Amino acid sequence: MRYDSITEAIGNTPLVRIDPAVHGLRNIDLYAKLEMLNPFGSVKDRPAWHMARPHLEGAAAGEGTVVELSSGNTAKALALLAGMHGLRFKSVTNRMRVPEIKELLLLLGAEIEELPGRSECLDPTDTDDPLTHFHQALSEPGSTYLHTDQYFNPRNVEAHAAGTGPEIVKDLDGRAPDWFVACVGTAGSSTGVARVLREHDPDVRVLGLVAHKSDFIPGIRTIDEVHQVGLFDPATYDTIESVTSGEALDGMLTLVRRCGILSGPTGGAAYQGAVRHLRDADSALDGSGRRETAVFIVCDRAESYLSYVRARRPELLGRAVRGHTLASLTEDDVRAEALSVGVEAARRRIAEGDPGPLVVDLRSPHAYAALHIEGSVNIVDELFEELVRGGLPFGKRTPVLLACPVGEKSLRYAALLTRMGHPEVRSLAGGIVAWRDAGAPLVRE
Numbered sequence: 001m002r003y004d005s006i007t008e009a010i011g012n013t014p015l016v017r018i019d020p021a022v023h024g025l026r027n028i029d030l031y032a033k034l035e036m037l038n039p040f041g042s043v044k045d046r047p048a049w050h051m052a053r054p055h056l057e058g059a060a061a062g063e064g065t066v067v068e069l070s071s072g073n074t075a076k077a078l079a080l081l082a083g084m085h086g087l088r089f090k091s092v093t094n095r096m097r098v099p100e101i102k103e104l105l106l107l108l109g110a111e112i113e114e115l116p117g118r119s120e121c122l123d124p125t126d127t128d129d130p131l132t133h134f135h136q137a138l139s140e141p142g143s144t145y146l147h148t149d150q151y152f153n154p155r156n157v158e159a160h161a162a163g164t165g166p167e168i169v170k171d172l173d174g175r176a177p178d179w180f181v182a183c184v185g186t187a188g189s190s191t192g193v194a195r196v197l198r199e200h201d202p203d204v205r206v207l208g209l210v211a212h213k214s215d216f217i218p219g220i221r222t223i224d225e226v227h228q229v230g231l232f233d234p235a236t237y238d239t240i241e242s243v244t245s246g247e248a249l250d251g252m253l254t255l256v257r258r259c260g261i262l263s264g265p266t267g268g269a270a271y272q273g274a275v276r277h278l279r280d281a282d283s284a285l286d287g288s289g290r291r292e293t294a295v296f297i298v299c300d301r302a303e304s305y306l307s308y309v310r311a312r313r314p315e316l317l318g319r320a321v322r323g324h325t326l327a328s329l330t331e332d333d334v335r336a337e338a339l340s341v342g343v344e345a346a347r348r349r350i351a352e353g354d355p356g357p358l359v360v361d362l363r364s365p366h367a368y369a370a371l372h373i374e375g376s377v378n379i380v381d382e383l384f385e386e387l388v389r390g391g392l393p394f395g396k397r398t399p400v401l402l403a404c405p406v407g408e409k410s411l412r413y414a415a416l417l418t419r420m421g422h423p424e425v426r427s428l429a430g431g432i433v434a435w436r437d438a439g440a441p442l443v444r445e
Contacts, residue, residue: 007049007081009039011163015171015295022258023275027285030274031177031295032261033168035189040077042300043164047150047188048077050159055146056085065089065111067145071096072219073300074150074186079108087146094364097382098218100304114366152230156188157195164189165196168295176200179281179294181207181274183220183266184240187232189297194236208237209273212244212331214408218308219266219299220248224406239277247272249313256302264305267298311385326385326412329419338415340427343438346401349426350375357399357424360384362410363432369445373403373435381409388416399424407431 003009014037018030035043052066066082068074071093082089090111096102105112150156169176176197182190190208197204210226211217223242226232252268255261274296285292310317350356359376361368368378387393394400402410407430414427428435436442
């Protein structure tokens with residue numbers, strides 16, 4: 001196949017049948033749409049090119065900067081596209097959580113600005129969030145930035161309605177699948193593909209997968225975060241279910257080792273969530289003589305997530321397993337073992353203690369610098385998790401108050417430390433947001 005530009009190679013990715021001996025479904029044929037085989041390595045190649053193309057074609061070489069609120073695959077694709085057109089690219093995010101992606105973006109010549117946002121994605125209703133202020137500034141007349149705006153740009157959805165969806169129908173011999181399973185990030189792929197499939201068959205059932213509360217799966221939002229995304233419409237999905245990072249890694253391992261598909265954790269989550277949900281439907285088809293089809297998307301490749309795997313499943317990379325981990329906690333564990341205190345009780349503990357509790361702020365350094373509880377120390381949650389395994393900077397009898405944006409991550413750490421024999425550890429209920437909303441004092445660095 002011969003192309004005049006790498007952008008012509010975007011799309012037309014394979015649809016591969018998963019061996020039933022792997023997934024165990026007797027009456028449902030399961031297919032993987034391999035978006036990882038796009039030229040820049042992910043499902044985001046399609047919307048990045050579709051969103052950026054009008055900007056790039058109208059910009060003079062060397063003038064202007066493409067900018068996106070992204071810390072992952074969209075940023076990677078846009079950095080490459082901008083460079084091809086002689087333009088700069090800037091990634092704005094509240095935190096680069098995957099080191100390999102950050103290093104790759106720097107290699108591609110991207111500028112990275114980490115602002116102290118409170119969410120993994122933009123929340124336009126949070127008028128105090130620096131990410132929101134930045135987004136508003138990008139939309140003002142006269143801005144020198146070429147803003148692709150993936151969370152609100154309808155061209156994100158159009159890219160999949162024009163390409164991904166029709167390709168699935170074509171590869172299924174002109175039929176829509178009975179089931180479409182999609183992980184929800186910006187909601188562009190799930191919305192665009194679902195729209196096309198339902199035009200062919202209104203009875204197509206769409207399963208949306210989100211990350212479990214307080215869990216982190218690259219490229220997938222939690223149920224709270226998806227409601228902040230401008231393109232997200234609950235009506236797109238017949239069902240929305242959550243998956244854990246553990247399930248994502250289980251699915252990733254199955255795709256890699258049993259299917260030869262070098263999937264990242266997002267594709268693993270899609271596979272695992274699909275098989276889990278489809279088991280009941282598969283059983284209901286027994287004896288009917290009918291077969292159904294289901295399609296899920298493999299968003300990207302494994303190589304960019306080795307640090308993510310190493311932190312959660314070190315044994316897979318030949319590392320020794322160390323003690324207790326967040327991944328080992330179930331929700332029942334958290335409910336049974338975590339202790340939390342409200343804002344007023346926390347303020348009393350701080351004021352009356354001699355000394356008061358050690359207040360550990362788990363947010364990013366930028367968020368901490370913007371506003372924090374006076375006297376608190378900043379240990380970013382990823383580093384804190386390393387310290388849990390390697391040695392905490394306080395004793396087991398030290399009173400500790402853990403704080404994160406909304407009190408979910410800190411609650412899991414409180415449960416973990418209680419299990420490890422730290423009886424005086426508490427989580428700040430509602431996190432720094434609840435502290436702020438209660439009018440409790442916050443200081444700037």
